[in-house]
Amino acid sequence: MDTVTTDALGTQSTGTEAAAAAVRRYCDSGNPSAYLAFNRGNSYFRLPGDDGLIVYRPVGRYLVQFGGVFAAPGSRARLLAAFVDFAAAQDREIVAVQVQGADAPVFLDAGFVVNQMGASYAVDLDTFTLAGTRFMQLRNKISKALRGGLVITEAPYADWRKAVTELDAAWLGTKGEGVRALEFLVGETGGPLQRLRRLFVATREEELVGYISYSPVHGPQAGWMHDLSRRRPDAGPGVMEAVNKAAIEVFRAEGVRWLHFGFTPFTSLDAPRFPGYSLAFHWFVNHLWEHGEAVYPARTQLAYKEKWAPTLVLPEYLAFQRRASLPGLVHVFRACNAV
Structure with a gap:
């Protein structure tokens, strides 16, 4: 199902393509996770005659907004004010997540309280190298995985849809009974804009073991974001690292400057x-x-990202x-x- 667009007049339409255009056009804050705006289940708030939008999900008595206001600078305050009225008409409050520092002023001017929630991380591929003793353990881990028959390729999602779905189910099964897959602030596969993503798969004997x-x-640090990753429970160590190294080599050959690792x-x-x-x-x-691993595995996520020695840390706010x-x-x- 396409994402639903809700405008100030209360009408609804499928608007994923329009949303994609707005985010590309107005992502000057450099939100590396902006593509998550197109996740299935998101809603869009727009004003008539304005191509800007706000991405959100209704959750209980809140409208949970993703990112800032994706609009022309001159219309951001007006769009946010209209969204505040939209929330008030439903007796709801707004909380916005993954707000970039450059997005904060429009919220502050509207009376919001802005606090840091975490950060996202990126590697400058122009200077990136796995040489040296710092990366010896990572290199050895990748080499061992490849010696075990691992093959890494970039592949069309359509060719691997069924295998990806089965791997996702197996991966989720290792997380415990009743655990649901995370969404909203993590990526997905499939959907109306899958064609804009890139999929790198790891196989052994032509069977999918990870991806x-x-x-x-888009924005000042344009490039690609290491988004959704999964591996088979019995895949063994080094699979994700081998896939990411192969993708880095492809991106560098294409002249891509930045590889982002997303928000933690x-x-x-x-x-x-x-x-x-x-x-x-x-x-x-x-x-x-210090104590919130049961809520979100922040330490585990950060440990993986720090393996790649990120050169850029971008604070993100609520x-x-x-x-x-x-x-x-x-x-x-x-x-x-x-939760």
């Missing part, structure tokens, strides 16, 4: 703080870094309509299926 899906990144909550919480931020909420997010609150954060994780 990484890469999503396009609760990490790198030393970025500049905005006026009016909540000190108590900042402390709480730090607490989740924007609360009224005040920084635990219920607002909980509803973000409800949107993700994390």
Whole structure:
């Protein structure tokens, strides 16, 4: 099913292509995860005669907004104000997640409280190398996987749809009974804009044992984002690393500058703080870094990203309509299926 677009007049239409155009055009904040705006299940808020949009999901008494306001600079404040009215008409509050630092002023001017939630990480492929003792363990892990018969190729998703679905089910089965797949702030495969993603698969004897899906990144650090990744429970070590190394070699040959690793909550919480931020909420997010693994595997995610020695750390923020609150954060994780 295509994503539903909801505009200020209350009409609905399929608008994935229009949303993609708006995000490409107005992603000047450099949100590396902007492609997640097109995940199935998202809704779009628009104003008549304006090609800008706000991406959101209704969750309980909140509208959970993804990213900033994807619109021309001169219309962002007006669009956000209309979205606030839209939420009020439903007796709901707004909490926005993965807001970039460059997006914060429009929220601050509208009276939102903006607190850092974590950061995203990227590698400059112009200078990237796996040479040297720092990467010896990573190189050895990749070499061992390849010696075990692993073959890495870039492949059309249509050719691997069934195998990917089966692998996803097997992977999720290792997470425990009743665990649901994360969504909203993580990528997906399939959907109306699958053609814009790139899929690299790892096989042994022509059977799928792992894959990484890469999503396009627009803006100042344009490139690709290491998005959704899965491996078979019995795949053995080094599979994901081998796939990513192969993708890096392809991207570098194409002249791609940046490989992004996406957002990790609760990490790198030393970025500049905005006026009016909540000190108590900042402390709480730090607490989740220390003790929140059951909520979100931030430490595991960051450990994988740091293997690649990221050269760029981009702080990302939450924007609360009224005040920084635990219920607002909980509803973000409800949107993700994390709680």
